[in-house]
Amino acid sequence: QQPVQSPQAVILREGEDAVINCSSSKALYSVHWYRQKHGEAPVFLMILLKGGEQKGHDKISASFNEKKQQSSLYLTASQLSYSGTYFCGTESPRQTSGGGADGLTFGKGTHLIIQP
Amino acid sequence: GAGVSQTPSNKVTEKGKYVELRCDPISGHTALYWYRQSLGQGPEFLIYFQGTGAADDSGLPNDRFFAVRPEGSVSTLKIQRTERGDSAVYLCASSPRGRETDTQYFGPGTRLTVL
Numbered sequence: 001q002q003p004v005q006s007p008q009a010v011i012l013r014e015g016e017d018a019v020i021n022c023s024s025s026k027a028l029y030s031v032h033w034y035r036q037k038h039g040e041a042p043v044f045l046m047i048l049l050k051g052g053e054q055k056g057h058d059k060i061s062a063s064f065n066e067k068k069q070q071s072s073l074y075l076t077a078s079q080l081s082y083s084g085t086y087f088c089g090t091e092s093p094r095q096t097s098g099g100g101a102d103g104l105t106f107g108k109g110t111h112l113i114i115q116p
Numbered sequence: 117g118a119g120v121s122q123t124p125s126n127k128v129t130e131k132g133k134y135v136e137l138r139c140d141p142i143s144g145h146t147a148l149y150w151y152r153q154s155l156g157q158g159p160e161f162l163i164y165f166q167g168t169g170a171a172d173d174s175g176l177p178n179d180r181f182f183a184v185r186p187e188g189s190v191s192t193l194k195i196q197r198t199e200r201g202d203s204a205v206y207l208c209a210s211s212p213r214g215r216e217t218d219t220q221y222f223g224p225g226t227r228l229t230v231l
Contacts, residue, residue: 002158029216030216030217032219032220034222040224041120041207041222041223041224041225042159042207042222043222044219044220044221044222047217047219049216049217087158087159089158089159089220091216103149103151103161103162103163103164103172103175104149104159104161104220105161106158106159106160107158108156108157108158109156109157109158
């Protein structure tokens, strides 16, 4: 099943903070966050693995609650360049041993608009 | 180094025609993924290659869709008897080894329009 992202869209002033949530009904092994600008390829932001870790770089960070099967992306002091659509892609524990990962299951995205 | 490249960037075809979409992954990446993205949606998984073999093709919508990766590098997604519902952006991604901890790097996509 597709993870559910919220909110669907958010409009911010430059410098404000935002939180984007991703929730799954399936057990998760990892959550991958991407940002996509119109007409461009999704750009990787970060991966979070099971174990409840929290990661971040610069003013973008994320958390992963394995028990709740949820992840949140935190954007602080937003910049104009943060505008775009944010997708979470989830990966469930492998059903078979050996081989590599299956494809990611993406949410519908959260549209983020940063205004000057 | 060079990223994932896809050709053509745009493809317009007529209903019922056959199309091929090409993906050049990042050099040395053994894992290659195809996704399809419709307007307003997230990418939808189609097929995953580990080397030359399709390790998971569970996302292919029907038997009109087929993909190959004969030498473990370039991949071609083939769509037979195209339908208007096949119109979408087809994205390719590659990762170093295909492990859950690996980042998938996406190409710019091919926008397919079926008239």
